[in-house]
Amino acid sequence: MDDLVAELAGALGEANLLVSAEEKAPFLCDWLGKYRGAARAVIRPGSTAEVAAAMRICARHNAPVVAQGGNTSMSGGATPDSSGRAVVLSLTRLNSIRNIDTVGNTIAVDAGVVLAKVQQAAEEAGRFFPLSLGAEGSCTIGGNLAANAGGVAVLRYGTMRELTLGLEVVLADGRIWDGLTSLRKDNTGYALRDLFVGSEGTLGIITGAVLKLFAPLRARATAFVAVQDIDAALALLAAIRNRCGDRLTAFEFMTGDCLALILRHAEGVRLPLAAMPPAAVLIELSDQDDETALGERLEATLIGGVDAGLVIDAAVAQDGMQARAFWRVRESISETLVRAGKAAKHDVSMPISAMAEFVAATEAAVRAAASGVRPIVFGHLGDGNLHYNLLPAEGQDPAAFAALAPGLTRIVHDEIGRRRGSISAEHGIGQLRVDEMPLRKAPIELELMRSLKHLLDPAGLLNPGKLLPAGPCPLAPETEDDHGSAR
Structure with a gap:
């Protein structure tokens, strides 16, 4: 047992430290089977204090940390790389409903609570939590926050960012930011909450949240x-x-x-x-x-x-x-695509007024580039989010289509760029789209993002290789000391 693993065992207990290949295996592959990684260990802290202790240990040993909730990422955002250096930090033991306030209409929860449990707790309290998506029986609130999940009710209630009032976050050095406020109005500076929502575990590890509740829909x-x-x-x-x-x-x-396609592949629909x-x-x-x-x-x-x-x-x-x-028809699409074969998937958003033009222009372009390709288009039309998926031609060799897929993705994303849209509406960047960020973000945006990353995670230990592409670390501007020399 190396020093890092020994210290983690001492802090968390050996029962919450997984080191054998068999124990680690479920945490090293995404649910789609697209990404596989390696890890020195998988740890399962049971409290915010234990998350903080684990982060302090990992920081001392310069060990990367990949936070993981329900492991339902659509973009490989919770899977470690293949180096074997990382520690996977599973948050599933942080699974308590901390408090429900039916007067203020809020619920405070641990990050490892499964979304369906939050929905149920709200219902039992005579309230309603509106986030709803296909993986709600297994995805966790921490993952929903890390990816700024949307789901089918965004049109009325907004994304996870808009459903969140406060956060508790463990930083890369093990310090804890207690931002678990239930305030709906607070103009006392920068909205740090919004910085961590959608950051995919690259800036800090979310361990708790205060979420908005609503009157029940009868x-x-x-x-x-x-x-x-x-x-x-x-x-x-x-x-x-x-x-x-x-x-x-x-x-x-x-x-x-x-x-x-749904009628062909989904049972009972x-x-x-x-x-x-x-x-x-x-x-x-x-x-x-x-x-x-x-x-x-x-x-x-x-x-x-x-x-x-x-x-x-x-x-x-x-x-x-x-x-x-x-709703079963709509909710069957994901399983349908899995059964239909490997698809080139795109989770895009754009101004609603541009959607019809986008669909027509993109279909013409992809069909011209790959004869027989089958666009499978669906999505949350009311909030400008389309899942624009491309299946290979009937009978096409999967390897041949895989070779075409990057070029088809470039076509789809170029059409999105022309309409000032986004290449990720709700699935996140993760590993899947990280190399495209320099193509889709202005240099100043990447510079600002890298500056924030460097400030909060100077050693680059939090979820490396996700969201933000590799690039030069920002440096503070040179100044002159009292003797006139640059420093």
């Missing part, structure tokens, strides 16, 4: 709507916003090719329409009461959409079971 109206194309979907989105305001919770878009449409949207309204009135409002809006030539067909859920069946 009324929902859900519809599965056939439309001609994304132009019609966007026009329908505008009409529903005008008619329904902030009752609009979700507006999910799927192309016909995407729907056909049925299309709630009479025929396969060119495209479809899944719409959900929610409110505190009067479900009948909410459903009538949605139906009236859809009838207006038919009259305007925007809606081809629509099915409105008559009860919760039907609504869940509608």
